[in-house]
Amino acid sequence: MCGIFGIFNVEHAEKYAFYGIYALQHRGQESVGIAVSDYERLRVVKKPGLVLEALTAKDMEHLKGSIAIAHVRYSTSGDSTEINAQPLIRETSLGQVALVHNGNLVNYKTLRSSLQEKGFNFYHTSDSELFLALLDAGEYVPEHIKVHPEDAKIMPKVFYALHQVKGAYSLIYMFKDRLIVARDPYGFRPLLIGRSKNAILFASESCAFDILGAELWREVKPGEVIVVDKKGMRTYQLFRQEKKAMCIFEFVYFSKPEVFLFGDWAYRVRKAMGMALAKEDDVDADIVVPVPDSGVVPAIGYSQEKGIPLEFGIIRNHYIGRSFIEPTQELRNIKVLMKLNPNRAVLEGKRVIVIDDSLVRGTTSKKIVSMLRKAGAKEIHLRIASPPVIGPCYYGIDTPTKEELIASRLSIEDIRQFIGADSLRYLSLEGLKSCVKNPQDFCDACFSGVYPVEYEDKALRMR
Template identity: 50%
Template sequence: MIGTNPFDDDKLHEECGVFGIYNHEESAAHTVLGLHALQHRGQEAAGIVTFDGRNFHSHKSMGHVADNFNSQKVIESLPGMSAIGHVRYSTTGGSAMRNIQPLFADLSSGGFAVAHNGNLTNAWTLRKILVEKGAIFQSTSDSEVMIHLVATSTYTNLVDRVVDALRRIEGAYSVVALSQKKLIGARDPLGVRPLVLGKLSDDTYIFASETCALDIIGAEYIRDVEPGELIVIDADGLTSHHPFPAKKPRPCIFEHVYFSRPDSITNDRSVYEVRKNIGKELAKESTVEADLVIPVPDSGVPAAIGYAQQSGIPFELGIIRNHYVGRTFIEPSDQIRHLGVKLKHNANKAEIEGKSIVLIDDSIVRGTTSIKIVEMMRAAGAKEVHMRIASPPTTNSCFYGVDTPEKDKLLASRMSVEEMAKYIDADSLAFVSIDGLYRAVGETSRDSNSPQYCDACFSGDYPTPLTDEALGEDNKQFSFLTD
């Protein structure tokens, strides 16, 4: 089987998106729309849990939001004034209905549902402790650890129990949780994973992974949930808690490079403008004589615009993307696999032939995509192919909720830039510097003593303990799905 994304398969993928709404008569329908806007953050499965004042209702399915929440019958099966929703991206741990979020449990205090974006770096360690105490797990998701920690907390108040649970976990998370009376949103103390707060009316509040999910339902963006903040929304309104010691925030810088939609506001900055700025920094740092600047669609477009503006080299769409390709079940011989690349992207030969071009892409992961793109450009008659990358070399795996290959499968971890250029058959290759990336997001440079962002995939500087990773795979009984 050939998937729908022969180029996107060689990308780093944000693994989940979350959405929550409190006090709206069409909470399920609004959650469906919000998840539509967040679909880029997870295409494997989607789920929604609602509460109608007496009972919780749930609908979960493998596949895209549009394929599974596309009928009035489904919406009517999710009554209630409050809801939370989740989209997830496939991970190496496997796919199963039991892992689709939101997860739900009946606690001593009543029903409790949770949806989580991120990765708990001590999830295996905590799970082992919980199982030894008699806990019975129903999934292989690290999010279920949170539910068990809440369930076994000795505090009586639900908010205190949630705080108690969050104090025991390490890593990165943005969480939305729903009880009979409350909608809760929480973000890890470093703010690695994003979460925003919005408002639809005086008493209707929304949590979402990105502001684009607020835009689609006409909600007002109020602000980002602060790192380490826990917000409770109930009949009394909104209450903000800061239960953790203050730390210098380290939001994920790759949200600006690739994960977030370009029309979102992330960390108070327009993602689109930041990506154009990255392109401008690339042009300043690694200019080259060429006839055209060509983006690798769609993620390379804003940076290519910035590169063209700064360099004065004309911008053209030299690769055309087919947005309407579906899955094909053609027998996957080597020849058909090669042709499958053209299902989604094809060279605009009339613009490319006889030209020296600068290709702009957001990243190089394994390098397989770059090889195909350069080969496509040369087959279309390009005279020279220079590749420019709108992020520094990806040399390290992410342990905070991003689907990343093992370190030895990352091209930049085992080759120099010159070796990589030869490997992908480019006439030249350059990456934006890490200081250039920081300038693009509004900093003067990266503070090496106290970095302003989480950039571990580029620097190897992990901002939290990696407790489970230190154990090694041989000491683990199973692999978690990160969410």
């Protein structure tokens, strides 16, 4: 769960990168970084924290160029220390190369050990560094690819690197005079192309183009590698694989509702999830109440399908800054209540259907139910607009370990009792699949337990 951004051929690329990555802040809050090139050399700044708070005017002064990449991180592989913040930068035989990566590699350990045996040094503990190290490990051009003369030096090394790794990646390499972007053959993570005047942009979600006044051009295709330099844009379909595995959880929770990704609008899919949930449900109530923010769009769909009015019975405080890891349960409860406040005006004496996007550990839902009861709700029916999460993700989303996932341990009735709701219902897996176009092209492993790519070692997910 990270956000990546890249821009080629614009004056003050660093400023565009700053605003572009800010638009992707929801994809990672742990660290932010920007790297720029002025065609001579690469410069990078990385800081822990949120974009607006972490990067100072002085940091930005250090960055000047017309090519830039940026990253917001929520660690999934490697520890979460500053050393793993991206962009990563490495001196290679091709010169300085910087990298931003969203995803998770499933053969990280084997690849890293075999490169170490060959004398390669690693300076970070995240899987992303492999993409840089592998540039000096070999060359490969598949038979179906004809490399453009402009790319003769670089692309065989890039193709070799991408042929070695397995798993999920949407990435951008920055060389001093070009960007190279790639998406894994399954297309796990999104990556889109935008354009504005003479500039080409890349981003995890289309909202990064909106904020910069650029237009959405198209998605990078699964298995596609694109080079952008002063001569133009060249594209290679490196992998020609039938099977796709785009992450359905991006629609359930991660992406912002207004964005386009995986060939669809997140808002349309999320609203359809609420409608499908309503069709599967037979409970009657006075009001539908979303858990803000991610429950809002499915709640609109549910409310419209059922004809039960939508009310904002839970209000979110948008001014939560950093909070501490609290030592006691009582203090942890305060933390949830800081974020969400009950709206007694609509809750008192009402039978309430509460809609949330997903239920992972169950601890937040338990606090919400108890909060709504104290605020006077007569009945509380919790509805989840996705199926039970029964397995962890090995492809770049920071879901908890299997033991921490409540649905991997307890039956739905036991979960209901733990949470304290009057009833609990999830959207079925079939219902979820019915909301996306081409459901066979999606990964739903954390709901179904069917993993599209074998993972090497469970310890890979260090968090």
